[in-house]
Amino acid sequence: MAAQKTDALIVDAVRSPIGKKNGTLSHIRGDDVSAQVINGLVERNGVDPGEVEDLQWGCVSQVDEQAWNTGRNTALAAGWPVSVCGTTVDRQCGSSMQSNFNAAAAVWSGQLDLVVAGGVEMMSRVPMGSNRGSMSDAVYERFDIVMQGISAEEIAAKWNLSREDLDRYSYESHMRAARAIDEGRFDKEIIPIELDLPAPDSGTTLIRTRFAVDEAVRRETTVERMASLQPAFVPDGKVTAGNSSQIVDGSAAVLVASEEKASALGLEPRARFLGFGIAGVDPHLMLHGNPQACDRALAKAGLTWDDMEVIEVNEAFASVVLQFLADTNLGERWEAGDVNPNGGGISLGHPLGATGARMTATLVSELERRNARYGIAAMCIGFGQAIAGVVERL
């Protein structure tokens, strides 16, 4: 590892349950969900919110309810002192892995001692693309910019992945996520969300509800049902609603501390960040940079794939994970259950700005469950990037 002033300790890592599209969480604002998540995080660690110096908050669609620097507004909505700062980070799908990176880098360099790093995306309330703008003609002239689903199709074609390959992977994702829920594997990372839901028979009566379990998982799905779904992006394509990440709502947060601060507050860190890697790749093919980002993160951590006992790769699309497995030669590790052991974006859903921190939380939980030491989480990123982070359980 490179010389650092202090470890960047992961004191704790939590998340909301993930709400399906237009499901339970669609009845509450993202900053209000996030406020409950960060309050749950500090409360269960006995941390006075006034000790937190900054909230680094990932969010992709920064308009409407997610506008005006939702990072800062989340701290205010949580009732935290005005002294707690907040910023909002956009590295597209990698936004809250980037906020984790920002927090770790600030701690490693000695500039900050206690940071909450996470993110939010309420895709039911603020749809993906609703902050759509335009790019410079200079970019359009250089690259054929397409939507992510088209890139997922092209990756499937270029890596010779069949529709059956994509559906088999995706079916297994749902089965793994359902098993994880049934076995309570997410219990430690989930902060239940309290909210008012309209009564089923009445538009006006509200019922106080405690939402505690991920609801996008399709445990009843079958390979045959998935094979019957129509292509979602091109008429003769292989990418469907079944083998794409789901549109969902969620929030996740990681409490990152320096060694000195953790010791002063009597905190018991669960893990530490060892290194991050980012990679830029072709903006058209877009989603194939995970292997390069991982290589860089592993090099910074001074570790290799053989050291990684748990590997999380964001299931943006099944083709992206299968391309990653092919390029890294890790297919057997997926079969063995070391890669995405508890499902991912296809089954749990991919709330864009929250997923990176969600993956950190799930990775730390899984390392603890296995009594394992090292793990990595990687995510592809829209318009041709990827980011990965390596953690060590303590």
Ligand SMILES: CC(C)(COP(=O)(O)OP(=O)(O)OC[C@H]1O[C@@H](n2cnc3c(N)ncnc32)[C@H](O)[C@@H]1OP(=O)(O)O)[C@@H](O)C(=O)NCCC(=O)NCCS
């Ligand atoms: C692919 C996509 C367009 C599909 O959107 P959608 O049509 O709204 O998707 P839904 O989840 O409503 O599913 C559509 C249908 O497929 C069915 N379906 C989806 N997954 C299924 C599964 N695993 N098994 C069985 N049926 C399934 C649903 O039941 C639904 O049918 P219904 O309308 O009869 O209920 C959308 O999920 C998407 O854009 N995903 C990618 C998001 C993205 O790009 N993120 C960034 C990544 S880089």
